[in-house]
Amino acid sequence: METNSCPPLPTVMDLLLDAICVVDTEGRYVYVSAAYERIFGFRPEEMIGRRMIELVHPDDRERTLQAANEIMSGQFKPNFQNRYIRKDGKVVHIMWSARWSEVDQVRIAVAHDITELKRAEAMQAALLAISEAAHTAEDLLALFQRIHQIIGELLPARNFFVALYDERRDELSFPYFVDEYDQAPAPRPLNSGTLTSEVVGKGQPILMTPGTRADILLGPDVQYIGHESLDWLGVPLTTPNGCIGAIVVQSYSGDVRYTVEDQALLQFVSNQVASAIERKQNATWLQYIAGHDVLTDLPNRELFHDRLETALAAARRDQQRLSVLYIDLDRFKQANDSHGHEIGDLLLRETARRIRRCLRESDTVGRLGGDEFAVLLLGIHRPDDAAAVAEKIRDALSRPFELSGHQLEISSSIGIAVYPEHGEDRKHLMRYADTAMYAAKKQGRNQSGIADSRHDTELDA
Template identity: 60%
Template sequence: MKTNSHAPPSNLMDLLLDAVCVVDTRGCFAFISAAGERIFGYTPEEMVGRPMIDFVFHEDRAKTLQAVDGILDGHLQPHFENRYVRKDGQVVHIMWSARWSEADQVRVAVARDITERMHADTLQAALYAISDAAHAAEDLVALFQQIHHILVELLPAANFFVALYDKNKDELTFPYAVDEYGEAPGPQKLDSTALSAEVVRTGQALLVPPNSGEGLPGRPPSDVGRDSSNWLGVPLCAKNGVIGALVVQSDCAEARYTNKDIELLQFVADQITPVIERKQMEVWLQHIAQHDPLTDLPNRELFHDRLQTALRWAERNQTPPQLALLYLDLDKFKQVNDTLGHPVGDLLLQEAARRLSQCVRNSDTVGRVGGDEFLVLLNGITLPEQALSIAEKIRVALGHPFELAGHKVHISPSIGVALYPEHGDDYKQLIRYADEAMYAAKKSGGNRVQVTSSPSMLNTPKS
């Protein structure tokens, strides 16, 4: 039968707010005063005889055992701090004052619950850390990495992800996701059954305890991780609505997220929401400055920048693959504008841009450089025939009828082709040669692909 065999002769100790604990040479509790139940959630009888380390939060066990070694070597530990897991799963912060009693061959320690103080301190520390991260992060991913580092110090957050909601697309994406056992989820519609979608839809925090059961009413499947995990998500609430969610997940079954963790994570979410909005605005402004507003393709400035970058890379390597530049003009586009109106003409340009993008690889670039003119940069072309094959693919794709606002529209492209290094190594020169070849194709009746002649045979460029 377990007894408090090391209990002092009086019950005055039971009046203390701090808990007095005695641990024997086996590392098991031999005595715990009455205050232990308030701090740890267990009665003294439930803890006596059990290993002390079993009650320590798993992430703090290594440093706790290291501190125990110091105590056994005779070193006093007056202000050692670690975390314990209460019977209800709440993680509490404890400050210990401990020493070794050689006469009794036991460790004697006094435990003080400092959870409330730590909570206030962590909120203040988090505020400063988030402010620093907001100014230091170059982009959203860097910001989320910094926030993750901050959260790991505040609560169990080894698994953490950010969901952002695009209202225009009605789509939830996951730009940052760290999970020990899974990968980042793909884009999801807001009406999906994912937990994060539920958080965004309702604008309310959602706490799912471990082992809540697959298929439990109101329990949608987790976005990331295991059904046995602790799952906590809070909304990113902006003035114009919910823009996403922050989610933490823990596989420590004995330690469960609590209302204080909800408060802490929501505090972090509220602090970073304006930062996310600001950085999204910066990205959007940069995007519209470099993209055509109608087709969302790279504009002239961005296309020229990518072409120059590709030429510098090719010059440094000085070996195949080559580059190819296509200059396109839509035949009969003016006729469409004049007969069907500019709104239909705009739809035609948008659909032509979409078809163009589908004809090339992700490593290539399609840009709109004005009116009905497009440029296409083909990277990694080892043979000129490859560029001609892609140009022909584009010609055929644009030759199919377009269904636009109830009208069937037929157009065709005139395509000029210039190659690096065969036709030059300067971006302006290559554009000029491709432009000349495109006009030669148009003068020959259009709906064809024309490779530039040798530079010496080209006409003087138009002013």
């Protein structure tokens, strides 16, 4: 009569995909099965006599020791999870089933590798978190900070930056840059030949390690700028509208190394990151243009009035003066009709630039519409201070304009109103400045003048 033969028990245990471990009362391995090498990277003979806790991730050691004490007190642990550091430095997530043998005075445990499951869960959580951040972040900086935090939960991201490409300006900028050695680089053209510009220009990731450095930096086309990192990993930010930038992580020491697995993970979340950034950029742009003149990039009438209201409240509280200048361009219509709207638009842009250069950072210039501009001057000491600024602007606008091969000459009429002399609210100040501007125009144009407070009755009629 035949009987079924069974392989020896050690052979059976070595055939299992999960690792079987036996640890003594001092926490040292006395036995590990063959699967231990597949999961942890160490051969069984390397582990005998070694303390179990040495391989546990530092952040998980305290609760692992607590769980070991509970097991040794007789508790059965069927689903305990922690992280270990493999021989190659990678982190593995383990689910343990363990119990204590009182007779043998050892802990017997089965280790199941759940790293891929944890990675999938982490990526799904990251995608949801990025999507949520796109809707809740107050601005782009807050979004970048949250993205940095989210990516840092997937892989080491101590040195992390976001690069964005503005195709209209051909400008690659670095609005978010966290690095232990370097400051954010200045904006540069896309063809600047840097690693980041290569990622954005070609729309392909780059993983530079000591083994690939020579090939990547071969020739003059690609150069490395800044403190040299050991590993450099950049992936493109791609949307249906094209590549809008890149996200980059880098490491300066052997403690953190990046792999093709890290590249795949970062690339996986990059599309969601790109969509989040583009969504926030669009929302920021819509908010911006709601208060700005698209042609000159100046505050429009509504935003200028809002800033004036805010400034008036502060001036009342602090008992300070402020001034409003109302500027109208003389002979703009003739220049626009003679040379066309394209030249007229260039003239308005250059006018805005020249006015800006006459002001302090704390002052505001806005375009009210057509060829009319307004200036808000804060903290002036006397009306003559405002008159001096008006003369500076008038002089700047009276100089010839060189625009696309055309030389144009215009001038400006400027009216000045001062708080509190000419009114204590926005409407009165704007009306006084407007009236003073028309008075200057009647005097022969290319003039500036301060409002006459004797016209109270006329203005309020």
